[in-house]
Amino acid sequence: MFNQLIELYTKGDLAQLSANILHSTAWKQHDFTAYGNMQIEKLWLKSIEQFGFLTVTERQEIQGEQFSALYIELSDQVKSEKVSIAFFFEHNNLHIKKLHCVVDTLALARLLQQDVATIMQALPASDPLLLSQFDHQLHPKSYHATPDDITDLPDNVKSTVNKWWNIWQEKQLANFDKIYHNNASIQLAGFGKNEGFNQLRSFHLKLHNRMNRSYCQLENVAFDEAKNSVALKWHVDGDYIDNGVIKRIRLPFISIITISEGLVVKEYLQADWLALCKQYKVSYPFV
Amino acid sequence: MSFKLNNNITQVHWQPLTKLLDPTGVKQQTLAGFDEEFVDIVDYIIRITHRIWEQKNVGLCYKYYSDICPVFTLGAYSECVEQVVQGTLKTIAAFPDRSLIGENVIWKEESDGTYYSSHLITSIMTNTGNSDFGLSTDKTGRVTTIADCVCFENQIVKEWLVRDNSFLISQLGIDLIDAAINFSALQPNDTFNEWYQSEYTRVVNTEHRKELECINYNWTTDNFVQAWAQTLFNQKQFSTLTQFYHVAASHQWPGGRQSTGLAQISGTLIQWLSQCPNAKMTVDHTAVVGFDENTIDIAIRWSVAGNFNPHIERLAQLKGQRYFVLGCTHLRVKNQKIIKEVTVFDEIALYANIIRESGQSLPLLAQGA
Numbered sequence: 001m002f003n004q005l006i007e008l009y010t011k012g013d014l015a016q017l018s019a020n021i022l023h024s025t026a027w028k029q030h031d032f033t034a035y036g037n038m039q040i041e042k043l044w045l046k047s048i049e050q051f052g053f054l055t056v057t058e059r060q061e062i063q064g065e066q067f068s069a070l071y072i073e074l075s076d077q078v079k080s081e082k083v084s085i086a087f088f089f090e091h092n093n094l095h096i097k098k099l100h101c102v103v104d105t106l107a108l109a110r111l112l113q114q115d116v117a118t119i120m121q122a123l124p125a126s127d128p129l130l131l132s133q134f135d136h137q138l139h140p141k142s143y144h145a146t147p148d149d150i151t152d153l154p155d156n157v158k159s160t161v162n163k164w165w166n167i168w169q170e171k172q173l174a175n176f177d178k179i180y181h182n183n184a185s186i187q188l189a190g191f192g193k194n195e196g197f198n199q200l201r202s203f204h205l206k207l208h209n210r211m212n213r214s215y216c217q218l219e220n221v222a223f224d225e226a227k228n229s230v231a232l233k234w235h236v237d238g239d240y241i242d243n244g245v246i247k248r249i250r251l252p253f254i255s256i257i258t259i260s261e262g263l264v265v266k267e268y269l270q271a272d273w274l275a276l277c278k279q280y281k282v283s284y285p286f287v
Numbered sequence: 288m289s290f291k292l293n294n295n296i297t298q299v300h301w302q303p304l305t306k307l308l309d310p311t312g313v314k315q316q317t318l319a320g321f322d323e324e325f326v327d328i329v330d331y332i333i334r335i336t337h338r339i340w341e342q343k344n345v346g347l348c349y350k351y352y353s354d355i356c357p358v359f360t361l362g363a364y365s366e367c368v369e370q371v372v373q374g375t376l377k378t379i380a381a382f383p384d385r386s387l388i389g390e391n392v393i394w395k396e397e398s399d400g401t402y403y404s405s406h407l408i409t410s411i412m413t414n415t416g417n418s419d420f421g422l423s424t425d426k427t428g429r430v431t432t433i434a435d436c437v438c439f440e441n442q443i444v445k446e447w448l449v450r451d452n453s454f455l456i457s458q459l460g461i462d463l464i465d466a467a468i469n470f471s472a473l474q475p476n477d478t479f480n481e482w483y484q485s486e487y488t489r490v491v492n493t494e495h496r497k498e499l500e501c502i503n504y505n506w507t508t509d510n511f512v513q514a515w516a517q518t519l520f521n522q523k524q525f526s527t528l529t530q531f532y533h534v535a536a537s538h539q540w541p542g543g544r545q546s547t548g549l550a551q552i553s554g555t556l557i558q559w560l561s562q563c564p565n566a567k568m569t570v571d572h573t574a575v576v577g578f579d580e581n582t583i584d585i586a587i588r589w590s591v592a593g594n595f596n597p598h599i600e601r602l603a604q605l606k607g608q609r610y611f612v613l614g615c616t617h618l619r620v621k622n623q624k625i626i627k628e629v630t631v632f633d634e635i636a637l638y639a640n641i642i643r644e645s646g647q648s649l650p651l652l653a654q655g656a
Contacts, residue, residue, distance in 0.1 A: 035411050144534065
């Protein structure tokens with residue numbers, strides 16, 4: 001299914017991917033969930049209009065049994081700009097049941113040479129979520145999902161992935177030193193690529209400090225044994241303070257990490273910043 | 288797991304629509320009195336729904352509904368097929384492109400020879416005509432419905448219908464309380480009023496203090512569902528969520544409440560129950576089918592009754608009014624823990640009933656509310 005997804009954007013091949021789509025497939029993109037051919041096709045056509053027919057310059061596949069993920073970077077050689085897309089999907093190797101597509105809309109704005117307000121205007125109206133207030137504290141007797149609660153991971157991967165999750169869930173910053181390779185390649189949506197974890201750590205602090213009561217919740221994990229790579233779908237809930245007004249927000253992420261000898265050597269952290277700004281009417285930039 | 292998986296009955300989850308509409312297998316259930324073309328009760332429900340709604344053969348209601356067919360919703364009661372036909376036509380006129388995407392059918396063969404089906408449906412529809420919600424908005428929305436039907440000899444003979452209308456109107460740009468005020472002006476018939484009264488009395492008097500445990504040695508679907516209702520909804524013991532839900536369970540509730548994991552689910556339930564702090568819940572029907580070797584799907588029809596404790600300022604004067612909900616839930620349970628929940632009820636009808644019973648006249652937003 002990886003090729004069908006790629007050929008949708010690079011060649012406009014709707015027919016091939018449509019064969020993998022069920023009447024009941026849910027396709028979530030820009031925090032809007034499309035169902036049925038009419039809505040899903042409209043999303044595809046809009047994406048192809050915005051970033052179609054470009055060249056794939058980076059690609060990572062996570063082939064899991066029931067859940068898989070794909071990260072691609074599409075480049076415009078003339079403008080020297082690129083846009084990245086991450087997919088996390090439930091499948092049975094024949095059909096896709098549920099897919100979450102996260103586009104780096106800040107990179108898209110640069111690619112299209114449009115301001116963020118124009119891009120936001122073009123995004124579909126997000127699902128009107130009603131976010132509950134809850135106790136976000138990690139009480140000693142409360143229980144919060146960790147990666148190995150969700151999927152079976154081999155021992156050599158489990159420890160690293162759980163420590164990676166502790167960085168976000170427990171805000172355990174010291175784990176950066178422990179699990180990242182010094183030369184790890186880290187691509188952070190909207191902020192570009194860096195070597196080493198310094199930029200990611202700085203982003204982590206800014207993200208949590210821009211919110212009160214932030215809470216990270218793991219949704220799903222896909223593991224590719226052959227590539228020693230893991231894709232994690234997760235989100236942060238929190239109170240975002242925007243010009244003195246408290247807004248309850250949810251920020252979805254897809255993270256794809258590659259592990260070698262117990263260390264993270266490559267990571268993509270994908271978020272759709274402009275969909276977030278549109279959904280919760282928060283001002284840009286978010287961090 | 289106390290359930291034997293039946294691989295031969297149609298399972299909707301991974302089936303393309305073309306296969307669902309043209310089943311090639313042989314008949315798997317007796318289906319006495321049903322048309323020969325139907326191979327099982329799931330096939331019956333999926334195909335008649337497609338024919339009536341997506342192919343717009345509204346008149347097929349005369350064939351697939353009995354002349355006398357009580358249909359219960361939280362907003363109204365109808366009793367005959369003529370009302371089903373008229374209601375179907377009105378909805379299609381207001382939402383002409385309405386699709387009915389069958390997500391799941393959980394069924395049960397009852398001891399009286401009837402089949403019970405619980406059909407989870409996602410609809411996408413554009414509001415191009417005037418409806419009970421108000422003037423047309425020309426916006427497209429998504430809505431989840433659960434239709435619980437009693438089927439006998441090729442016809443639906445009784446139905447409970449719940450729809451997440453508050454989520455739909457939030458996409459259409461209609462205010463929830465305005466919609467409830469408008470709905471409250473519609474006068475339900477006497478049968479609805481009698482049903483509402485008797486159901487409220489039945490539910491509010493349920494025994495709610497008895498402790499129900501559901502642990503490994505006594506785990507059955509029925510014990511699990513009864514304990515879920517008693518422990519969480521009647522006794523409000525939220526730290527026990529871990530006995531019922533997987534740590535990354537997904538949880539969809541009306542009005543756009545979407546949660547993942549124990550902390551968020553706990554928050555959703557606490558906030559909802561705080562609207563009716565003395566809520567009592569009864570489990571009125573359950574059905575269970577296998578999903579895969581370790582996973583089952585459970586359909587629950589339930590009721591909640593108590594007294595209203597408004598958290599919305601505009602409804603503050605309705606404090607203490609009777610609060611009654613007809614709801615349906617689909618649970619996917621893996622290794623004895625819920626991994627996915629979809630709960631549906633009609634919040635507009637819920638508030639409309641409270642407003643109507645109070646006899647008070649509340650202002651709309653346009654009237655300065």
